[in-house]
Amino acid sequence: MLSEQEKKEIAEELEHLPRKTAGGLEALRVVQKYRSWISDEAVSDISEYLGMSETQIDGLASFYNLIYRKPVGRHVILFCDSISCWIKNADNLQEQLGKHLGIKPGETTSDDRFTLIPVACLGACDKAPVMMIDDDLHVNLTEEKIKEILEQYK
């Protein structure tokens, strides 16, 4: 079942859409905000609320890369691996970061603290290399700087 808060926020988004079925992405975003990832149960909850099939909702959830169909850690690291960051050594940095955390891209640390996800260009190329942790953008990364930044996220 969707919580009252989830229903309220989805309903607000639906107000300016001509049909309920257009709200699948808004619903996924709202539910993920509260549950951190989209479980089979969440897919089913959303499909029931919007009057769509579970397959339709899963079709969306599995297409969009910022919707997570697997559990993620308390903090999600989106590490840019596109061209401007790559020129500035991002591949090496990402590898070092993975080693430091003991995980490969797409995995979550065993203490559920971090999930590491490589992503497309984050639009801060003049400050490459860059990454986001949760809602925060971190720029001009170096190996040392990354370790310091990680300490801010418990």
Add this chain to the structure above:
Amino acid sequence: MEKPLTGHIKDDGSQLELKGYEKEGGYRAVKKVIGKIDPENVTATVKDSNLKGRGGAGFGTGMKWGFVPMGEDAITPKYLVANADEMEPGTFKDRLLMEENPHLLIEGMILSAYAIQASIGFIFIRGAYVKSVDRLEKAIHEAREKGYLGKNILKSGFDLDLYIHISVGRYMCGEETALLNALEGRRATPRFKPPYPQASGLFGNPTIVNNVETLCCVPYIMEHGAEAFKNLSYTDEGGTKLYGVSGNVKNPGTWELPLGTTMREVIEEHAGGMMNGYTFRGALPGGASTDFLVNDHMDVKLDFSTVMNVGSRLGTGTLVVLDDKTCPVGFVANLMRFFGRESCGWCTPCRDGIPFVQKTLEAMEAGKGKEGDMDVLESHVEFMGPGNTFCAFAPGAMEPLQSAMKYFGKDFKQHITDKKCAWKGNGK
């Protein structure tokens, strides 16, 4: 020089709020136009200004608007969508406008919506632009309170409601018909054209999708006129442009300059030239899906038609620089990793072809290139070229590859004959 896009932005990077924006002349164009000038005349003025779409395609904005059905028989509501899904690798210009001058986009949207008589606007923005979303939400609220948005704007009888759609990823959403599918709550796959969105777009209704920077040009055009806008540029394509440079240059960044500024001026003066110890080899002029320009093109004026005449595209106008310490094969392999991952999978050439090219290039990088690989790559450029795929995604992906083989072919071949990458050990 006049800077209609960034002239009023504060130096400290903080948000220009409604009061400050109005003090700088903001919303003057809305007051001048809404309810006072015929919508058709707004479109005509924008057509005369020769404003070309800043999202990458460079299509005439006024002409695009001209295809929207007008008059009482037109289907309503019509929609205006700001494409704020800035995800082209190497592109970081719309972020600047939305974070630091959100009211300019809102004013541009009011004027543009009025021109096509759209009553609903969406800002389709990527979820990663958290600060932009916050500031736009605040600005929309301010504008609504002041009567610039909502019902009966400035007592003109014109209505416009503006909403933000926070997107949940995928580069494909930048393609306008895929974007419309995403807004309708579908997978972001492209639509068959025709019908074009101008006639049948969002929810089947007439829709215009414009890039953020494009919409931000409209207030100046409507306040100062088409001639003044044309006079801002060095060529006959009107206006200023947000140029950017990233890569191993001394001072990477974004600058508003007259459209038609040369690549030399952008790189050497504004970006400060190459970092010490690095030599320029080439640049993608406007994101990952444009052809390389090289040293011979330093004095090319960066506008849409001039860059096209030398075999590339201006694209988004944010340059990614390739230097001599960076492997061109690795550079293109990185682009293919991006395109392969972001392909929506709708049509086979793109879904299967790009990863094949990626693997071929990565094998070359690893010293496992084979005799004949160049032919394999050439044939893929052709198979994924214009006309062979459903949308412009794969042809765009092939642009840096084909031009890299043209200008840096020797480096590609050397990987195959030496069975190694000569740049390995440079940390890449």
